[in-house]
Amino acid sequence: MTAPDVDRDVREDRPVTERRLHPVTPFRRAWAPVAVIVGWAVHDPNQAQEQLTRLTTTTLLLALAVFVPAAALYGFLTWWFTHFSVTESELRIRTGLLFRRTAHIRLERIQAVDVSRPLLARVGGVAKLRIDVVGTDKKDELAFLGEDDARALRAELLARAAGFAPETAHEVGEAPSRQLLRLPAGDLAVSLLLTGATWGSLAAALVVPPVLWLATHSVWTVLATGVPLLGAAGASSVGRFVGEYDWTVGDSPDGLRIDHGLLDRTHETVPPGRVQTVRLVQPLLWRRRDWVRVELDVAGSANSVLVPVAPRELAEAIVARVLPGVTVPPATALSRPPRRAGRCLPVWWRGHGLVVTDAVFATRRGLLRRSLALVPHAKVQSVRLTQGPWQRLWRVADVHVDTGANKSVAARLRDADEAAELLRGQAERSRTGRRDARPDRWMT
Numbered sequence: 001m002t003a004p005d006v007d008r009d010v011r012e013d014r015p016v017t018e019r020r021l022h023p024v025t026p027f028r029r030a031w032a033p034v035a036v037i038v039g040w041a042v043h044d045p046n047q048a049q050e051q052l053t054r055l056t057t058t059t060l061l062l063a064l065a066v067f068v069p070a071a072a073l074y075g076f077l078t079w080w081f082t083h084f085s086v087t088e089s090e091l092r093i094r095t096g097l098l099f100r101r102t103a104h105i106r107l108e109r110i111q112a113v114d115v116s117r118p119l120l121a122r123v124g125g126v127a128k129l130r131i132d133v134v135g136t137d138k139k140d141e142l143a144f145l146g147e148d149d150a151r152a153l154r155a156e157l158l159a160r161a162a163g164f165a166p167e168t169a170h171e172v173g174e175a176p177s178r179q180l181l182r183l184p185a186g187d188l189a190v191s192l193l194l195t196g197a198t199w200g201s202l203a204a205a206l207v208v209p210p211v212l213w214l215a216t217h218s219v220w221t222v223l224a225t226g227v228p229l230l231g232a233a234g235a236s237s238v239g240r241f242v243g244e245y246d247w248t249v250g251d252s253p254d255g256l257r258i259d260h261g262l263l264d265r266t267h268e269t270v271p272p273g274r275v276q277t278v279r280l281v282q283p284l285l286w287r288r289r290d291w292v293r294v295e296l297d298v299a300g301s302a303n304s305v306l307v308p309v310a311p312r313e314l315a316e317a318i319v320a321r322v323l324p325g326v327t328v329p330p331a332t333a334l335s336r337p338p339r340r341a342g343r344c345l346p347v348w349w350r351g352h353g354l355v356v357t358d359a360v361f362a363t364r365r366g367l368l369r370r371s372l373a374l375v376p377h378a379k380v381q382s383v384r385l386t387q388g389p390w391q392r393l394w395r396v397a398d399v400h401v402d403t404g405a406n407k408s409v410a411a412r413l414r415d416a417d418e419a420a421e422l423l424r425g426q427a428e429r430s431r432t433g434r435r436d437a438r439p440d441r442w443m444t
Helices: 025-029 031-043 045-054 057-080 119-124 147-161 166-172 185-193 196-216 219-244 312-322 339-343 389-393 416-436
Strands: 005-009 014-018 083-086 090-095 101-106 110-117 126-133 140-146 178-182 248-252 255-260 265-270 275-282 291-298 305-311 353-356 360-365 370-376 380-386 396-403 408-415
Touching (some): 014 083, 025 057, 025 140, 083 147, 101 126, 110 119, 110 147, 119 126, 126 147, 178 312, 185 219, 185 291, 185 305, 196 219, 255 312, 291 312, 305 312, 353 416, 380 416, 396 416, 408 416
Antiparallel strands (some): 083 090, 090 101, 110 126, 178 248, 248 255, 255 265, 275 370, 291 305, 353 360, 360 370, 380 396
């Protein structure tokens, strides 16, 4: 890194060391003008081809002689005018070549700091730091830092967020981690082959284009339909394999750490106390092996997968680390809706179930693809009872619990009297759960 600049924190009256990003960053940002031209060419290829044919060799060489240095200068200046610093209470990021922008990120509101290493970044020995803040959907990021600098800064930010003094935060370092799970590549590949979405998207990609060709005899119609279908088939199989390759879950004082990726390596952390809902998903073809997938709803975070596939016993042990004191209820503990609910939802009513324990509100849905959702009582923000006219006729109702992740979990087709009692009881359980909840702090 280059020599630091020094500014002064007026409010705290302490010197603040400003740092720049890694010197390789200008090369990455120099591509922005190139991306603009490529985007224009893709948007209007006929006009781009017409303009290109008008250029002589001399004009083209002169244009390149001007454009390449201009792009390099743009990359250098955007890097030069980007600084970041860590004060006693916040992380500051100053950016902008013409229009200045300063982001003030309060340390106590940081809920996740992830380290991402795209393929080219791994070759260059750099990493991207993404900061997840409570109450914002968009993540601030520092791209790029040296790999060691990124991990050191991440550890410092988490230590500051946990309440360590600035003079000791540098000494805390990255908290130790104990490995809980490492997903074998073979299990991941088999799980994708046993997923209905993989075969469904592949069948659509193979069947729909020939049908369209027989109906329209238009190559463009076939390409316009077939290419997106092939892309969807690839994303549901090869894309997921590449993204979830070498999935590792580790337990540390600052939360559960997740590392994954074949080409782009990502280092994420599931924030403690921010998990609103945990879902155990089991497709039909996974049942013989008793595999499940664990998904999450995290307040203000994009983290959505905790475990791509694992034996149920191991998955439930990891869920117990995410939700301390919570035991996943067995299938026999869930009660089905009354039989008359079949008048409202034929056949599929059998896939719904409910159980309320001292710790969670748990519902199940699905016959072929089962999904068990667990919502801790302390995370329930509101409770609603809904009942349509057909449901009123058959004396059933739905009870919805809303969480801080702007998501809802529903207990469907419950007896009307049971639903009313569930509504009253859940409101009280949520109130006492929030009162007794553990603090949402790092490293505590």
